[in-house]
Amino acid sequence: MSPLEVTESQVIAQVRAILRKDPLARAIGIRSVGPWRGETNLTLGEHHLHIRNYASSLALREALVNHGGSDEVAVFLTSLDEKSLGLDVLARLWNQRIYSIQSWRIVRDLFAVDEIDARLDHQGWMADALLQAQPKEGFPPIPGQVLTADFAWQLLLRLYLGFDQRQVDAIELARWAKDASSVETYLTAPMEFRKSLPDWIALSAGDVGRIMLMALEEGHGKELLPLGLVCQVIFDASASGEAELATAAARLEERFLGGSSLKPEVGRGWGAAVSSVMEAELAKRELHATHAFQRRAEEILADIKADAFVAASPILPKGFERRLDAVASTIVRAISAKAGKKTLENLEGAAQFALDHRMAGVKPNRADSLKMAVRLVRWLEGSREHHVADSFPEAVEHYFSDSGFVDWARARIWDGDSNPELSKAYAKLANKVDEAREEENRRFGQLIAQWSTHAAPSTTVLWIEELLDRVVAPLAKDRPALLLVLDGMSVAVFRELLQDLHSQGWVELGHGEVGERKPVVAALPTRTEISRASLLCGQLTSGNSAKEKEGFKKHEGLRSISSAKFPPILYHKAELTESGGRGLSQEVRSQIAGTERRVIGVVINTVDDYLAKGGQFKESWTSETIVPLSQVLDAARESNRTVIITSDHGHVLERDLEYRAHEQSQERSRPVVGDPDDEEVIITGPRVWPEGERLIAPWSEKIRYATKKYGYHGGVSPQEVVVPLAVLHSGTQTTPEDWTETTSAWPAWWDKMEPEQPKPAAKKSKANKRVDSEPSAPNLFSGVEESLEESLKADGWIAALLLSEVYQEQKSMGARVALDDAKVRSFLVALDARGGKMTRAGLAKALEAPRMRFPGMLAALRRILNVDGFPILEVDENSDMVELDKKLLTTQFELKGPF
DSSP states (O other), X not given: OOTTOOOHHHHHHHHHHHHHHOTTOOEEEEEOOSOOOSOSEEEETTEEEEEEEESSHHHHHHHHHHHTTOSSEEEEEESOOHHHHOHHHHHHSGGGSEEEOOHHHHHHHHHTOSXXXXXXXXXXXXXXXXXXXXXXXXXXXXXXXXXXXXXXXXXXXXXXXXXXXXXXXXXHHHHHTTSHHHHHHXXXXXXXXXXXXXXXXXXXXXXXXXXXXXXXXXXXXXXXXXXXXXXXXXXXXXXXXXXXXXXXXXXXXXXXXXXXXXXXXXXXXXXXHHHHHHHHHHHTTOHHHHHHHHHHHHHHHHHTTOGGGGGGOSSOHHHHHHHHHHHHHHHHHHTSTTOOHHHHHHXXXXXXXXXXXXXXXXXXXXXHHHXXXXXXXXXXXXXXXXXXXXXXXXXXHHIIIIIHHHHHHHHHXXXXXXXXXXXXXXXXXXXXXXXHHHHHHHHHHHHHHHHHTTOOOOSSSEEGGGHIIIIIHHHHHHSOEEEEEETTOOHHHHHHHHHHHHHTTOEEEXXXXXXXXXXXXXXXXXXXXXXXXHHHHTSSOOOOHHHHHHHHHTOHHHHHTSOSSSOOEEEOHHHHBOTTSOSBOHHHHHHHHSSSOSEEEEEEOHHHHHHHHXXXXXXXXXXXXXXXXXXXXXXXXXXXXXXXXXXXXXXXXXXXXXXXXOTTOOSSOEEOOSOOOTTEEEEESTTBSSTTOEEEEESSSSEESSSXXXXXXXXXXXXXXXXXXXXXXXXXXXXXXXXXXXXOOOXXXXXXXXXXXXXXXXXXXXXXXXXXXXXXXXXXXXXXXXXXXXXXXXXXXXXXXXXXXXXXXXXXXXXXXXXXXXXXXXXXXXXXXXXXXXXXXXXXXXXXXXXXXXXXXXXXXXXXXXXXXOOSEEEETTTTEEEEOHHHHHHHTTOOOOO
C-alpha cells in the first residue's frame, strides 16, 4: 500500500471534519495515490457518501457535472494536483480545493483541540489509529484544548485491548490476561500499536509490563499468569543462590521469552502482580478460574526442572502439599522420645509456613486440622511433666479446662488428611495423644471410684441435679433466662460450639469478681434417662420426657421466681419445629422472644442423634449445624435472655472400640458380676441411681458393651462424666448481679505465645520529656502491667503516636467507637514486646481481653491506625496473625525518631 493511498477510516474522518464545519458540503475532493480499496457507498450519520477514484481531470469534471444538485455527499479521490485539474473543476469542489490527508490535523479538528502533545509528533500511525477508533457520534471535547499522549493511549488501549483504566500497571495487565479472548484481541491489533505499546506500558508497569508483552509477542499470551506463578518459585529471594533455579530461569528465558534476559527483580515483580490477581480470585472462591492457571504453572515448573522448589509458591496447590509434607516430617520428629524445644519451634515454623499458603484459606478444614495437630504436639511436650489430679473434683476441673480441649483437637485429626504423609503423621500423633489421654482416663477412673462411695460436696464443681437451684433460678430472678440442654454434648463439642457463639457476639459470664466457671458432674450411670431427668427435675431420679417436663414445671426454685400465669416451661425435640419443617415453631419462638415467662427450658437432641446414626461426613458443631439452635438463640437475643448452655452427659466416639459381650449390659455400663477388668471400675454410692445400685463401668474410651454406633455414653470416662456449662448474654445489657464477663479460658498450650523480643534502651526525645499522666488501663487490660507513664518513658514511639496530630484526627473520625488511649497503648505494648507480630488469640490472652469482645476492639484499633487505608495493622485470616508495621506507622503518623 502506497504511503499516499488513503484508507477508508481516513476518508471518513476527513469528511466528518468537513461536515462538522459545513453540513451542506456535497462535493469533496481528496488527494489519493493508488486504487480505492474501501466501500463505494457508505453512511455517515444522516449523510449518504458516494466515494470514487478518478485518474483524469476529464473524468472528474464529468462526474462533478452529473453530481450537481444532488443531496448525496460525493467524495472525489484523485492523484492529480490542483493545477492539472483547472479552475472550473476546483470551483465545483467544497472550499475550491483538493484536500491532502493529514491525519494529525484531522485528529485535531475532530477533537476540537488547539494543540497535540509533542510526544505524539513522531507517532503517525497513532493518528490513523485514532481516526479508526472514532465513535459514530464523534469524539467528545477535551478539557484544556490539548490532546495529551495519556488520553490518546487510553483511547487506543480501550479500542484494541479493552482497558478502561487511565494507567495500566502490571496487576491490571495480569488481570486482563485472565481472559483468553483478551490475548486473541491483542494479536489482531495493528503491528505499529504492538511495537509502540511496550515503551508506553513501561511508564506505568515498568520492566515487568515490558517482559509480559514480550511473552505475548512470543505467542505465550495465554500463559502470562502461569509464568508469573513460575517466577514466584524460580526467583524466590530466600533461594537466590540455588544453581538449579538459575538453570531453570535460563530455560524459561529460552522457551518463553525468545532468549531475552529476565532479571530476578523483574521476575519477582511479575510473580507479585499475578499473585495479587490470583489471590483475589481465590478469595472470591472462583476456583474454576484459577485451577487451569495453577495446573499449567506446575507443568512449566516440571518442564524447566524446578518443581523440587514448588514449596516456595504461596499459590500453587503442589506448593501447599510440599509444605504439608514438611509439616508431616516435623510432627513425626517432634513426637519422638528425643524431641526437644528446638524441634517444636521447627514445627511451629513449618506449620505457619503452610498456613500462610493461600490454599489453606481455600481448604479451611485442613488448615483447622493442622492447627489442632500443632496444639496437640504442644500439649504432648508439656505432658512430659504430666498433671496428676489428687482428687476427683480436681480431675473434673482439669478435664473441663485442659484435656477437654485435647479431645476437641484430636477429633479433628482422627480422620487424617488428603496428603498421605500428613495423614500418616496425624495417625502417629493421634496414637501418642490417645496413650497419654488414656492414662488420664485411668486416673480419673480411680478417683471417681473412690469418690462415688461418699460423694463429698465440692466448692469447685457442681452436681447436675444442683444446676436449677444454684445457677438457673438465681439468674432468672435477675432477668428472663433460657436453659439450653444439648443432649449428649461432650466438653469437646461444647468447646467448638462456644467458639462459634463467641464469634457471633455472645459473651460468656463467670460467677463473682473473678468470673468463676464451674464444670458439672453427671448423675451415674451417665445415661440420658437418669442424668437428664436429674438435671431437669433438680434431684437424682430417672424418667422420660414427660417426667422431665412435669419436674421442671414444678421445681420449687423455678416456681418461686415465676408468675402463676407463666410458670417454668420445658420444650422437647418434637415441640421445637413446625410440622413438616425444620424451622423453629412459632409458639416456642414467641415464648423465648417474649419476657413474660421467666424460665424456659429447651432440649436439643442433635448431638445424641448423631451418636446413634453417625454418617460419612466430618461433623462441625456450630449454632447452624445444631438445628434449631441458631433460631433459638436469635429469639433469646431479642428478649435479652440470659442463656445457660449445658448437657446431661458427654460421650466417647467410636474409634475401633473393643466389643465385650455381657448380659443385661447397657452401652457402657453393666451389672456387677465378678471382678471388673483392668479398664473398668465398680461404682456405688449416693451419686448412683437407682439408690443402692452397684455397677461396673469402663473408665477407658476403648471398650463398649453394645452394638456398634458412632458414639456411646453410660461409662465413667471424663468424656462422659464431665458436663460442660456456660452462662452467656448478648453483650448489649448489663451483667446479672454477682456475675461478670470473663476472659479467655483457653489452656496455655492452645495458642503459641511468642517470646518477648529484647528491647533497646529507651532514647530520650522531645516526645517523652514530659507527658501528662493518663489513667491506667481498666481491669479488662490488667495483664499489661506497666502504667501508661512508665510505658511512655520506655516506648518513645508510643508516646509520640498518642500525642501526634494525625492520631488525634483518626480518633475523632471514629469518636463513637474509638478505643481510649490506655487500651491503644496496651495493644501496642503487647505487640511491640513480641516484635510486632502475634496471633489474635495470643494477643487477646496477653491483654486478658474477653475473646468474644476482642474482634471489635481489634477492628476499632485498625480504624485508628490504618491511615488512608494503609495496612499498618493487618490480620492474616489464614494464619490468624496480627501484624504491626511499625515503620509504616512512623511514616503515616509523621513521627520524629529515632525510636
